[in-house]
Amino acid sequence: MDEVFPVRVPVPDLRDVAAGNAGIPGVWHLDSGRPGPRVVIVSLMHGNEFQGASVLARWLRAGLRPARGALTLVFANLDAFSRFDPADPTLSRYVDEDLNRVWSPALLDGGRDSLEMRRARALRPVVEAAEVLLDLHSMLWPSDPVMIVGRDPAALALARAAGAPPPIVVDGMRPEGPRLIDHAPFAVPGTGRLALLVEAGQHWEPETEMVAEACASGLLRALGMLPPAAPVGSEARGEVWTEVWPEVWTVSGCVVAASRGFCFTRPFRGGAVIPRAGTLIARDGEAEIRTPHDDCMLVMPSPRVMRGHVAVRLARRAPPGRGVQVTPG
Incomplete structure (x- = not known):
């Protein structure tokens, strides 16, 4: 590539969160002890998309706990992230193959082997335990933020209720392979399991982390897992989104x-x-x-x-x- 992609944000130090607390590296399980939904928020699906991981790491360090239900935070591709080099930031998207193109039972149960496939199989029980899943991403090329949902009307309703400003795009399967939000538990309408994907903005821009945080905290509030008045992350620093009714495409x-x-x-x-x-x-x-x-x-x-x-x-x-x-x- 001839393009230059400047890294305008600090590369996070994730060593203190890499071990996790759930028996799987990079997986943190936070249980309120009260009835409520099982929510999984995934970051670092691609090793160079670390701004969602910065949000989740900051939440863990601040001692965030859900008000109800159970919240699991995932740092997905730590191996690829460990190779991130600001001088050549596009090379650490993955190690062997795209971790966000392997999410189907046929692939996960098949014989193909790669670092990312092994990681997907290790994360599969975590993913399949989720009633609601949010996958945090960013984009290489200049683009406005967007929230992507599948065809289940309930997923669209939840995305709207989250109240974050990106427009919502109702999408189907990508030709290159099944994303995490396309995985079978979330792909069939009426199952009660919902998955959302946020493309929070361009890689390595300061605004991208703020969008990722607004979407994640908005989702937890919509599900009653954060008290309405509790400031989280960027909100605690006085950076609060103006409430906007998102367009749907x-x-x-x-x-x-x-x-x-x-x-x-x-x-x-x-x-x-x-x-x-x-x-x-x-x-x-x-x-x-x-x-x-x-x-x-x-x-x-x-x-x-x-x-x-x-x-x-x-x-x-x-x-x-x-x-x-x-x-x-």
């Missing part, structure tokens, strides 16, 4: 690069909305890629994409929703 199409010559017509920012159907946004060899409908959001466009990988997802604005009520646990 539904993925209407997925553009997969069919050639090595895929390129966008200009450097689009993730979250950009193209007003008119038929607008040329990219070329893929000889093919033209145009927006299929008016008000088309570009979800996480990737200007450097390999053939067979997703270059951008396209989303349509959902009608304004009514208020939602979440009855947790």
Whole structure:
């Protein structure tokens, strides 16, 4: 890559949280002793996306405990994180393979072996015990924050109730492989198990950590696991989000690069909305890629994409929703 990606935030020291307290490295289980939901918050799914991990480590050091139910905090790919080098920050996404593309029973029960596959199998009981799961991520290319949910209306309701400002995108399975939020316990509507994914902003920007923290604390409040008046993290430092009703978008199409010559017509920012159907946004060899409908959001466009990988997802604005009520646990 010719691009330079500056690391504008301190790289966290996670040595004091790496052991965990649940018999699995990097896994912390915090039980209130009171009835309530079982919630898992995952950070560091990719070794160079450490700002969610910074939030969870700070919470642990501050002695955070859930007011009800049980909360499990996960630092997922510590091996990849240990290789992070600010001089070349894109190389530590994973060691052998993408940990966020292996979450299906067929893969987890199969014979494939890699460092990430072994880690996924070790984390599987933790993940499958969750009634609600939040996966904290950030993005390489410039993009507005976004919260991603599956097709279960209950997941959308919970994302809205969390009250964090990113727009919500209702999405399905990615062609490259199943993400954690696509794992079988969360993928079937009506199971009562819900998974949300936050892309909190661009890697290594100070605002990204604040968004991740707002989404995580908003989720816990929506589930009654934090007292409404209790300041957490950035809120305790006086950095509180203005309450915003998030827009909802539904993925209407997925553009997969069919050639090595895929390129966008200009450097689009993730979250950009193209007003008119038929607008040329990219070329893929000889093919033209145009927006299929008016008000088309570009979800996480990737200007450097390999053939067979997703270059951008396209989303349509959902009608304004009514208020939602979440009855947790």
